[in-house]
Amino acid sequence: MIRARGLTRHFAVKGGERVEAVRGVDLDVAAGELVAFLGPNGAGKSTTLRMLTTLLPPTAGTATIAGHDIRTDPAGARRRIGYIGQGHGAGDYFRVLDELVTQGRLYGLTRKDAKVRAGELLAVLDLEPLATRAVATLSGGQRRRLDIAIGLVHRPPLLFLDEPSTGLDPQNRANLAGIVRRLHAEFATTVFLTTHYLDEADAIAERVIVIDHGRVIADDNPAALKAAAGCSTLDEVFLQLTGRSLRDGSLRDD
Amino acid sequence: MTELSAAGVIFEREITPVLRNPIGLVFTIAQPLVFLLLFGPLLTDVPGTGGESAWQWFVPGIVVMTGLFGTAGAGWAIQAELVGGSLERILVTPVSRASILAGKTLKEVFSLVAQAVIIVAVALPLGFRLYPLNVLAGLALLAVFGIGLGSLAIALAIVLRRQQETFWAVYQFLLFPLVLLSGVLLPVEDAPGWLASASRINPITYLVEAERALFAGDFVHASVPAGVVAAAVTAAIGLVAGARAMRTASL
Numbered sequence: 001m002i003r004a005r006g007l008t009r010h011f012a013v014k015g016g017e018r019v020e021a022v023r024g025v026d027l028d029v030a031a032g033e034l035v036a037f038l039g040p041n042g043a044g045k046s047t048t049l050r051m052l053t054t055l056l057p058p059t060a061g062t063a064t065i066a067g068h069d070i071r072t073d074p075a076g077a078r079r080r081i082g083y084i085g086q087g088h089g090a091g092d093y094f095r096v097l098d099e100l101v102t103q104g105r106l107y108g109l110t111r112k113d114a115k116v117r118a119g120e121l122l123a124v125l126d127l128e129p130l131a132t133r134a135v136a137t138l139s140g141g142q143r144r145r146l147d148i149a150i151g152l153v154h155r156p157p158l159l160f161l162d163e164p165s166t167g168l169d170p171q172n173r174a175n176l177a178g179i180v181r182r183l184h185a186e187f188a189t190t191v192f193l194t195t196h197y198l199d200e201a202d203a204i205a206e207r208v209i210v211i212d213h214g215r216v217i218a219d220d221n222p223a224a225l226k227a228a229a230g231c232s233t234l235d236e237v238f239l240q241l242t243g244r245s246l247r248d249g250s251l252r253d254d
Numbered sequence: 255m256t257e258l259s260a261a262g263v264i265f266e267r268e269i270t271p272v273l274r275n276p277i278g279l280v281f282t283i284a285q286p287l288v289f290l291l292l293f294g295p296l297l298t299d300v301p302g303t304g305g306e307s308a309w310q311w312f313v314p315g316i317v318v319m320t321g322l323f324g325t326a327g328a329g330w331a332i333q334a335e336l337v338g339g340s341l342e343r344i345l346v347t348p349v350s351r352a353s354i355l356a357g358k359t360l361k362e363v364f365s366l367v368a369q370a371v372i373i374v375a376v377a378l379p380l381g382f383r384l385y386p387l388n389v390l391a392g393l394a395l396l397a398v399f400g401i402g403l404g405s406l407a408i409a410l411a412i413v414l415r416r417q418q419e420t421f422w423a424v425y426q427f428l429l430f431p432l433v434l435l436s437g438v439l440l441p442v443e444d445a446p447g448w449l450a451s452a453s454r455i456n457p458i459t460y461l462v463e464a465e466r467a468l469f470a471g472d473f474v475h476a477s478v479p480a481g482v483v484a485a486a487v488t489a490a491i492g493l494v495a496g497a498r499a500m501r502t503a504s505l
Contacts, residue, residue, distance in 0.1 A: 050504070053346050054346065055342065055345060055346065055504035056504060056505060075348040075350075076348075078346055078347060078348045079348045081346065083342075083343065083346040085339050085342050085343060086339065087337070087338055087339020087340070087342060088338050088339045088340065089339055089340055089342075089343035090340055090343075091334075091335060091338065091340040092334070092338065093271045094267065094270070094271060095270075098267070098270060099267075102263060102266070102267045103343075103347070105263045106255075106260065106263055106264075106344065106347040106348070106349050107347060107348065108255045108348075147343075150343060151343075
């Protein structure tokens with residue numbers, strides 16, 4: 001489903017310097033996998049994800065999404081992905097149902113089909129009573145569920161989630177984890193998510209990839225990573241792999 | 255999905271909140287209305303404000319002024335969507351950047367024409383004489399100009415997306431001289447030489463003159479083709495700049 005070879009991204013910064021945010025990342029994610037992509041602030045997580053979702057062109061390297069090259073066929077790649085970014089996908093001044101229908105139509109659904117699909121998602125994600133509400137009036141958890149609905153409206157085989165649980169309370173985080181698990185189990189959706197909550201990654205991911213300083217430094221299932229490091233939690237593994245020094249996270253939101 | 259239908263979906267998304275709350279359009283033209291009602295009456299007997307009545311001279315200028323300041327809203331909206339994340343979500347759909355720009359710009363054009371109609375309606379009881387077909391032509395010209403302005407506002411907002419307050423400062427810095435030099439508020443024909451020369455290199459001057467001729471009922475005045483060229487060139491430059499900026503919006 002995802003194949004990347006030598007994926008690299010540099011950013012020019014003030015003073016003519018260059019920051020190497022992602023340095024030659026290779027990735028292979030099979031259809032149906034649920035992968036957590038972890039790393040400290042500034043490690044290259046979001047930059048990698050933004051390249052895979054065609055938001056950011058790579059400086060070097062190649063990647064395909066379901067066989068579609070992100071450089072030469074970005075529209076083909078976009079048709080096969082759902083994307084839930086760090087921000088809010090729905091605009092403040094729009095109504096919940098309208099945003100879902102718009103999203104469906106942008107993927108080529110007819111207005112009628114988009115409304116039917118929007119209704120299904122509102123029901124599944126407990127958003128039905130909010131259909132005619134302005135997005136700005138929703139709580140943080142409700143907005144996150146709406147973001148997920150927007151990401152799923154065209155039934156993508158691959159779902160990218162960029163720190164989806166950041167800012168949510170424990171109840172909403174648990175709810176979100178349940179939704180992701182259900183999606184994966186019922187529809188075999190391939191899920192590729194970044195998160196700073198390692199307990200969450202441990203609980204839901206089948207596979208954990210750790211990136212630091214722009215390079216993949218670990219790639220295995222959570223149990224194998226813990227066993228290899230001799231640790232009881234993924235937090236301990238993570239600190240062992242990436243160290244305890246603070247990162248400034250100055251480059252975008254990585 | 256064709257480019258046109260994608261632009262239509264974006265336009266529908268953008269215009270729906272406006273249609274649900276049309277009173278908002280009135281509030282967005284508060285400033286031009288203040289000029290119309292409080293500055294317009296001062297122009298009676300001012301030389302150079304036309305023969306029929308000062309309103310016939312002033313109203314088309316205010317309509318153009320509405321376009322200049324109103325389209326800043328397109329820039330503000332795109333910055334809010336960039337910061338909030340909703341533009342990013344649309345950028346990940348298969349829809350082209352050009353369609354997104356077109357849909358958003360069309361919404362600005364629709365709002366601009368609706369605002370112009372409100373201004374004309376307010377001016378009627380003041381003594382403005384309506385030449386319906388000519389005013390329609392004037393609104394069409396304004397729409398073409400609005401495509402350019404809306405796209406330019408979007409382009410500027412994207413370029414300055416990491417310095418939001420700078421967008422407003424730059425927009426105001428550029429617009430006020432252009433408005434004053436175009437003769438919207440006072441005639442510039444008898445201005446000092448350098449000011450009159452500066453006015454002639456301002457494309458908005460030609461648009462204002464064309465609108466004044468049309469609003470006065472004159473289809474064949476020499477200023478009309480010049481105004482059409484000014485509006486078309488602004489639209490072309492705006493669309494190119496906007497499309498280029500939209501391609502960089504997620505970088």
